[in-house]
Amino acid sequence: MNYFDLPKIDLHCHLDGSVRPQTVIDLAKQQHITLPSYDVDEVNALMVAPETCSDLPEYLSRFDLPVSVMQTAESLERISFELFEDAAKENVKYLEVRFAPQLHIQKGLTYEQIIASAVKGMKKAEAQYDIKGNYILSMVKFLPSDTINQVIDAGVGLLNQGVVAFDLAGSELDGFSHDYATYAQYAKDKGYRVTIHAGEQGSGQNVYEAISILGAERIGHGVAIKDHKEAYNLVKQEDVALETCPSSNVQTKAISELALHPIKAFYQDGVPVTINTDNRTVSNTTMTDEVRKVMEQFELSVDDYYEIYKMSVQHSFASDDVKQDLMKLAK
């Protein structure tokens, strides 16, 4: 099976977790930022999370280095362009990238400038390669919430022109949805779609609440619904797609080994599942690798692959025109 040639869709990919190591070095030099090393392999090793971290917070510690060089308009545009370029070169046809504007204000950029720079890089890549994309604005739960509505407001000018959705990322405490209900409502009122990281490190109850309290249409990861009947049933009833990220799920110990990932059981039972990278650099992966891992581990056929591909198209936040074009690629 030639996994590289398959048309692919990635609905869950973080910008700051997908930076090329050489780009970190180039940008650090330009910006006079001191790095622990200027060797590309050593810089890469500083960003790749171990195969098994002790937990999600250890995984998240790998973002400090790339975020440090992502504080200028040029760096954000370049990194965005390169991510779309890397994905296009392995036949990813549609890519939704997420990042947290709140993490990129260290050198005085406004939220509007931050979002516009990322979108500009994406548009440049769309013009050059056979790929389409959109941005999701992630709010990180480890920062104060008082600027969330400002970030939402800043994205409104590009809504449906490169920006499509609201997300909550960062470590997962039980019951977090209660604290973010008004922000998610504010985003929905402005026209944002909603996807939420839940059921990754936390319980299935978090998935239940992300859907019922925050109005999530998709869930980042969601593996924990396997042990939570109400959440499992709600996901099915509301046709909420799970953005599974197999390599990342092993690294963060959401599951102890790939063989125990519930993706196949979910798929066979009619739960909408999608296959995604999460973080190309931090998880040391590509869409080709993620598709290969899932198909080989769970002995999925090409027909199964295209079923999952079609679910990704249906549950993407792409325009109807883009969805139609993507559907034509399914065999």
Ligand SMILES: O=c1[nH]cnc2c1ncn2[C@H]1C[C@H](O)[C@@H](CO)O1
């Ligand atoms: O898998 C994840 N779960 C929760 N948060 C995550 C994950 N991967 C990345 N993040 C965080 C760290 C990034 O700095 C932030 C925005 O992309 O989102």
Ligand SMILES: [Zn+2]
């Ligand atoms: Zn994620």
